[in-house]
Amino acid sequence: MHEAIGSTSDHCATLAAAGEPGGLAVLALRQTKGRGSRGRGWQSPIGNLSLSVLLRPSGSLSDAAGWPLLTGIAVADAVRPLLPDPTALVLKWPNDVLLRGRKLAGILIDTALDNAGGLRWLIIGIGANLAVAPDVPGRVTACLPDEGVIPPPPEEFARNLLGHLARWHSVLQLEGFAAIRAAWLARAHPVGTALTVAFADQRVEGTFEGLSPEGHLVLRTMAGVRTFSTGEVLFSPS
Numbered sequence: 529m530h531e532a533i534g535s536t537s538d539h540c541a542t543l544a545a546a547g548e549p550g551g552l553a554v555l556a557l558r559q560t561k562g563r564g565s566r567g568r569g570w571q572s573p574i575g576n577l578s579l580s581v582l583l584r585p586s587g588s589l590s591d592a593a594g595w596p597l598l599t600g601i602a603v604a605d606a607v608r609p610l611l612p613d614p615t616a617l618v619l620k621w622p623n624d625v626l627l628r629g630r631k632l633a634g635i636l637i638d639t640a641l642d643n644a645g646g647l648r649w650l651i652i653g654i655g656a657n658l659a660v661a662p663d664v665p666g667r668v669t670a671c672l673p674d675e676g677v678i679p680p681p682p683e684e685f686a687r688n689l690l691g692h693l694a695r696w697h698s699v700l701q702l703e704g705f706a707a708i709r710a711a712w713l714a715r716a717h718p719v720g721t722a723l724t725v726a727f728a729d730q731r732v733e734g735t736f737e738g739l740s741p742e743g744h745l746v747l748r749t750m751a752g753v754r755t756f757s758t759g760e761v762l763f764s765p766s
Contacts, residue, residue, distance in 0.1 A: 529683060530554070534561040536580035537638055537653035543582065544640065544649040550584035555686050575659025576671075577633075577682045581652045581693065592639050592650055593757070594705050594743050596623040597712045599635045599652050602692035604715045606685065607632070607656070610677050619716040621745045621761050625656070629763065630670035632657050652693075658685060709739050722764035723747060725756050732756075733764055 559572035
């Protein structure tokens with residue numbers, strides 16, 4: 529555990545490049561250069577979770593697509609028992625954990641490939657607003673005290689979360705990705721939810737139809753069913 533660090537994921541990447549074996553977890557009480565998805569910064573005030581985990585799984589880059597889903601399940605399983613109303617927490621594809629529609633946690637996956645195109649290492653970065661909901665322009669955030677919950681210390685929450693990650697990793701190894709897909713769908717917003725997918729300079733509106741066997745988003749649009757492997761998902765006005 530570090531009192532303060534630039535980025536837990538960047539620290540993991542430096543160690544990974546130096547040969548650190550998989551299984552390392554790096555926790556910081558405060559990040560000064562936290563990273564979010566799509567090049568955004570991630571605010572990490574004291575009391576919130578800033579955790580990164582280094583893994584060395586076999587497989588290709590396409591296999592890494594399932595890790596945000598698996599990690600989201602683990603985060604949801606760690607948070608839900610703390611909430612008076614566990615149904616207030618839902619997963620949004622591919623890497624957001626929402627509390628009453630507001631962002632409670634985010635997941636960032638970093639990878640490196642070997643010369644044959646296989647995964648050399650994979651880093652899971654997890655940020656969760658345990659104690660404080662940062663003021664983020666253009667984003668609505670949430671924290672556990674919003675629900676009347678006294679937030680656990682980050683190190684206690686991290687130990688619990690790592691246990692859930694290990695359990696779901698075992699499920700992946702024993703039962704395959706179909707089990708992860710089913711578990712994610714059981715914790716996500718329901719089929720039929722109005723969504724907008726934004727990517728490049730396009731915005732596609734439709735309703736949530738589920739996930740493909742590979743874990744990609746399936747959206748029912750006016751022009752038919754479309755599948756997305758990337759994009760930012762927004763809840764459409766009802």
